[in-house]
Amino acid sequence: MKIVQMLPELNEGGVERGTVELSRELVKRGHESIVISAGGTLVEQIEKDGGRHLTLDLCTKNPLSAYSRMRQLRALIKEIEPDLIHARSRVPAWLAYIANRQLGIPFVTTVHGFNSVSPYSKVMTKGDRVICVSGAIKRYIQKHYHTPEEKISVIPRGIDLEKFNPEHADHDFMGTFIEKYDLKDKTIVTSVGRITQLKDLETFIGAVSIAKDTIPNLTALIVGGVREDKQDYFASLQALIRELGLDDVVHFAGSQSKVAEIYALSDVVVSSSKKPESFGRSVAEAIAMNTPVVATGHGGVLDIIQEGVNGYFYEPGDAKTLSQKITEAKTLQFDGYGYVSEYFSLEQMVENTLEVYYALH
Numbered sequence: 269m270k271i272v273q274m275l276p277e278l279n280e281g282g283v284e285r286g287t288v289e290l291s292r293e294l295v296k297r298g299h300e301s302i303v304i305s306a307g308g309t310l311v312e313q314i315e316k317d318g319g320r321h322l323t324l325d326l327c328t329k330n331p332l333s334a335y336s337r338m339r340q341l342r343a344l345i346k347e348i349e350p351d352l353i354h355a356r357s358r359v360p361a362w363l364a365y366i367a368n369r370q371l372g373i374p375f376v377t378t379v380h381g382f383n384s385v386s387p388y389s390k391v392m393t394k395g396d397r398v399i400c401v402s403g404a405i406k407r408y409i410q411k412h413y414h415t416p417e418e419k420i421s422v423i424p425r426g427i428d429l430e431k432f433n434p435e436h437a438d439h440d441f442m443g444t445f446i447e448k449y450d451l452k453d454k455t456i457v458t459s460v461g462r463i464t465q466l467k468d469l470e471t472f473i474g475a476v477s478i479a480k481d482t483i484p485n486l487t488a489l490i491v492g493g494v495r496e497d498k499q500d501y502f503a504s505l506q507a508l509i510r511e512l513g514l515d516d517v518v519h520f521a522g523s524q525s526k527v528a529e530i531y532a533l534s535d536v537v538v539s540s541s542k543k544p545e546s547f548g549r550s551v552a553e554a555i556a557m558n559t560p561v562v563a564t565g566h567g568g569v570l571d572i573i574q575e576g577v578n579g580y581f582y583e584p585g586d587a588k589t590l591s592q593k594i595t596e597a598k599t600l601q602f603d604g605y606g607y608v609s610e611y612f613s614l615e616q617m618v619e620n621t622l623e624v625y626y627a628l629h
Contacts, residue, residue, distance in 0.1 A: 270300040272350040274360035276327035278308035283380050292317035293618040326360040342367035352625050361391045374628035379405050381546040385412045397624050399423050401547040402568030421624050425547045426617025427608050432556040437532045449519050454487040458534040460550050463494045468540045474587035477512045479594050493523035531557040535598045539563035542584050556608040560597040578602045
C-alpha cells in the first residue's frame with residue numbers, strides 16, 4: 269500500500285513521534301510511506317527510515333490561504349496516487365477532507381486529544397474510519413459528535429519496546445546521572461515532561477515536601493525543557509522550592525534524551541496533569557521500565573494504570589493524597605514490561621492501524 273500521513277509539522281511531540289514510528293514500521297513491512305507536513309527536525313528521521321517527506325504548509329490556520337493550500341494539496345495527492353490518506357490534526361484534516369471530495373481516496377483520521385468542541389474540531393470525526401488513542405477520547409467524541417460506533421477504532425499509542433526495555437538500559441548513563449544529581453541510596457520520585465502550568469508541578473513539589481518527612485533520603489527530579497514563554501512559571505517553581513526548603517531535595521534536570529534510563533532509576537514516576545491526557549505515553553513508558561506511576565485520575569491513563577498493581581490515582585491538586593500514594597507506590601513489584609508488551613506495544617499499534625487501512629482498501 270501507498271500511505272500518506274499528514275500533520276502540521278515534524279518537530280518534537282507525541283503526534284510527531286507516533287507519525288515517525290508508524291512511517292518506519294510501514295516501510296519495514298513493505299509499504300510505501302509518505303509524510304506531508306510543513307517540515308521540522310524529524311524530517312531527516314522519516315527519510316533515514318526509508319519514508320518520503322513532502323513539504324506543504326499544513327500548519328497555518330489562516331483561512332485566507334486555505335483555498336490555495338487545499339488546491340496545492342489536491343495536486344500533490346493526484347500526483348502521489350495514494351491508497352489511503354491519514355490525517356492526524358485539524359488543519360491537515362480540513363485541507364485533506366476538502367481536497368479529497370473529488371478524489372474519493374479512503375480517508376482516516378486520528379483524534380489525539382480533547383480538542384475544543386466546535387465545528388472546526390468536528391472534522392477529526394469525518395474520516396471513513398476514526399482512530400482514538402484511548403477509551404476516554406472515544407467517549408469524548410461520541411458524547412459531543414455522536415460518532416457512529418462502527419467508524420471508531422481505539423488504538424493506543426504504541427510504546428517502542430526496543431527502547432523502553434529494562435534489559436536495554438544504558439547503565440553507564442545511569443551511573444553518570446546518579447553521580448551528577450547525587451542520587452545514590454536515595455528514593456527517587458520523578459516527573460517527566462515539558463515545564464508548563466498544565467503539568468501542575470506545584471502539587472508535585474508540595475507532595476514531595478510532605479513525603480520527605482516519612483520517606484528517608486527522598487529526592488525529586490523534574491525532567492523537561494522550559495520554553496521561553498514558560499520562564500516566569502519556571503521561576504515561580506524555583507521560588508516555591510526555596511520557600512519550602514527543598515533546594516537539596518528537588519532537582520531540575522532539563523530536557524533529556526535517555527528518558528527510559530531515568531524511568532528505570534526512579535522509584536516512582538508522577539504524572540500530575542491538571543487536564544486529562546489523551547493517552548499518557550510517559551505513564552506507559554515508565555511502567556514498561558517496571559517503575560510504578562501515580563497519576564491524576566482522568567483521561568487516557570485510566571486505561572493504563574492498574575490501581576494497586578502498577579500504580580495509583582489521585583485527584584488533581586491533592587498534594588496530601590499524592591504524597592501518600594508515592595509512599596505506597598514505591599513498594600509495588602510487577603512485570604511492567606510484560607504488561608505493556610501485551611497491551612500497549614508499538615507492534616500492536618502498527619498491526620491494529622494496518623487492520624483499519626486494509627478494511628478501507
